[in-house]
Amino acid sequence: MTITWFNGALVDGPLALNAADRGLTLGDGLFETIAVHGKHAVWLDEHVARMAMAAQELTIDFDEASVRRGVAAVLAKSIFKSGVLRITLTRGVVTPRALTGIGHAPSLLITLAAFEAALHQSLTLAVSSIRRNETAPSCRLKTLSYIDNIAAAREVSARADDALMLNMAGNVACTTIGNIFLVRDNELVTPQSDQGILCGITRATFLNAASEIGLLAREAIVTVADVLAADAVFRCNSLRLVSAVTKLDDKPLGTRSLAELLNLITKRTAP
Amino acid sequence: MTITWFNGALVDGPLALNAADRGLTLGDGLFETIAVHGKHAVWLDEHVARMAMAAQELTIDFDEASVRRGVAAVLAKSIFKSGVLRITLTRGVVTPRALTGIGHAPSLLITLAAFEAALHQSLTLAVSSIRRNETAPSCRLKTLSYIDNIAAAREVSARADDALMLNMAGNVACTTIGNIFLVRDNELVTPQSDQGILCGITRATFLNAASEIGLLAREAIVTVADVLAADAVFRCNSLRLVSAVTKLDDKPLGTRSLAELLNLITKRTAP
Numbered sequence: 001m002t003i004t005w006f007n008g009a010l011v012d013g014p015l016a017l018n019a020a021d022r023g024l025t026l027g028d029g030l031f032e033t034i035a036v037h038g039k040h041a042v043w044l045d046e047h048v049a050r051m052a053m054a055a056q057e058l059t060i061d062f063d064e065a066s067v068r069r070g071v072a073a074v075l076a077k078s079i080f081k082s083g084v085l086r087i088t089l090t091r092g093v094v095t096p097r098a099l100t101g102i103g104h105a106p107s108l109l110i111t112l113a114a115f116e117a118a119l120h121q122s123l124t125l126a127v128s129s130i131r132r133n134e135t136a137p138s139c140r141l142k143t144l145s146y147i148d149n150i151a152a153a154r155e156v157s158a159r160a161d162d163a164l165m166l167n168m169a170g171n172v173a174c175t176t177i178g179n180i181f182l183v184r185d186n187e188l189v190t191p192q193s194d195q196g197i198l199c200g201i202t203r204a205t206f207l208n209a210a211s212e213i214g215l216l217a218r219e220a221i222v223t224v225a226d227v228l229a230a231d232a233v234f235r236c237n238s239l240r241l242v243s244a245v246t247k248l249d250d251k252p253l254g255t256r257s258l259a260e261l262l263n264l265i266t267k268r269t270a271p
Numbered sequence: 272m273t274i275t276w277f278n279g280a281l282v283d284g285p286l287a288l289n290a291a292d293r294g295l296t297l298g299d300g301l302f303e304t305i306a307v308h309g310k311h312a313v314w315l316d317e318h319v320a321r322m323a324m325a326a327q328e329l330t331i332d333f334d335e336a337s338v339r340r341g342v343a344a345v346l347a348k349s350i351f352k353s354g355v356l357r358i359t360l361t362r363g364v365v366t367p368r369a370l371t372g373i374g375h376a377p378s379l380l381i382t383l384a385a386f387e388a389a390l391h392q393s394l395t396l397a398v399s400s401i402r403r404n405e406t407a408p409s410c411r412l413k414t415l416s417y418i419d420n421i422a423a424a425r426e427v428s429a430r431a432d433d434a435l436m437l438n439m440a441g442n443v444a445c446t447t448i449g450n451i452f453l454v455r456d457n458e459l460v461t462p463q464s465d466q467g468i469l470c471g472i473t474r475a476t477f478l479n480a481a482s483e484i485g486l487l488a489r490e491a492i493v494t495v496a497d498v499l500a501a502d503a504v505f506r507c508n509s510l511r512l513v514s515a516v517t518k519l520d521d522k523p524l525g526t527r528s529l530a531e532l533l534n535l536i537t538k539r540t541a542p
Contacts, residue, residue, distance in 0.1 A: 002290065002291070004290050006290070013287075014286075014287040014288055014289055014290070015285075015286075015287070015288045015289075015290050016284075016285040016286070016287065017285055017286045017288045017295070018285055018286075019273065019275050019277070019285070019286050019380060019382055020273070020382075021295075023295055024288070024292075024294055024295045024359070024361075024380075024415070025302065025357075025359060025415065026298075026415060026417035026418070026421060027297075027298025027414075027415045027416040027417050027418050028417065028418060028421055031296065058418070058421075058422065058425075059425065084368075086296075088295070088296060090295075097355075097384075097386070098424075099417075099420060099421045099424035099425070099447055099448065100421075100424050100425050100428045109290060109295075111290055111291075113368075115368070129406060130406050130407055130408070131404060131406040131407070131439070133402060133404040133407065133419075133439070135400060135401050135402040136401055136402070136404065136419045136422075137401070137418055137419060137422045138409065138416065138418050138419050143298075143418045144295070144296065144297060144298045144416075144418070145298040145409065145415075145416030145417060145418035145419065146297035146298055146299065146370075146416060147297070147298050147299060147329070147408055147409050147414045147415070147416035148404075148407045148408060148409050148416065149370060150297060150299055150329075150370045150371075151329065151407075151408045153369075153370035153371050154329075154330065154370070154371050157371045168402070168404070168439045176370055177370065
């Protein structure tokens, strides 16, 4: 069961979407997925701020008041102990018919569904042949144009749980749905923001708070060799928080306990 | 006015779209745009075949009979001398909630709208900072994940009509909406299929037919210097056929007449 709010009102059944809406026709829009505990949306302000910045860069109309109203409306209806909130914003219908046309009446879709993250589950990775393009908005921003991530996840799905994506320079970027951190001695290292990654909210939280558990967090250029040599490797994202990565292309990775990291980040999901 | 067919029937007004349809939520689908003269869809078989191949690669359900029925239904209603037919196919709703989930009930949207291509209009190009990623399905296939092309077109729109996109190696790929050909002496040269390009139907037609006007067509690696040194440069796409490119980043390009090329390709748009 999904609670759905679309362009100003809660709706049952399908959306009434303009057939020319550029979200549908050209992946021309943005989204955020947000963990929900009861009626609390975790890091909501950070997600809304990220969408606002991306909308400004792509010149998509963004009305924060509408977003806040829609989020409040679906949360008020929440019957889930644990859920996933998704905010989807499109450029709307464009005139004239051109990639550069001006958007009118952007569509705003907000949904809330049950979602129970398996917080202590580890996962395996395999390197995808599909690279991240550090020059591309589709890699830096959380846009609706997600097909390369989908294709990468599907490419490796028979041999791993998620795909590790390298960038144009061959360095480590991120996975299809999360950022990567390495633990090396007392350091917590993650690929730099210019490496073709989507800069996650959980990633930012770790960068800001790692010192509380005695780790020195820093951004760097990260290679596959660095991953293989790390004391431990983990993936983070907003729904699953932090997951230990046990293998890369069937090679076992370091297994230092991630309990402290999970504890650190879980504490920060409270209201 | 647009004639719209959606999932089996002609519809008036908005689509009834599932809020979880992956075409809308993740640009997870394909499209084709096709020139229409009266009730004749130009190169329809080639467009349908290209969509079928891409759907197979992305494991999206493709039902050619439905596509043919929908196209026939909108063409039967055509009141346009000249129009654009668009076929949009999505993966539908996916279970379980994962990039690798299995698609159910793909959405098929077919629209027909008036469109008068300015066939003798020339255009200017500027190089975009956004590269084409030759490892990415979003660059090789005509997917709904089009945001990088949109961003590139918008980036240069104040100084040129379309963006010339280079690939990861820095060679010429294509524009945001068409392929590039250079004329050099008696040669017609276009970037190879492995250069991060979408292989257009008009491009294929030129490669097959150029010998009829005494030109030797071939695929090659093409540089910006090659473009600047060419006798003439043109962009081709399925709606606008062939357009002369007069400038690249404000540098004038060769101006050999393209009348023969336009004549060659226009002849092939007849039923």
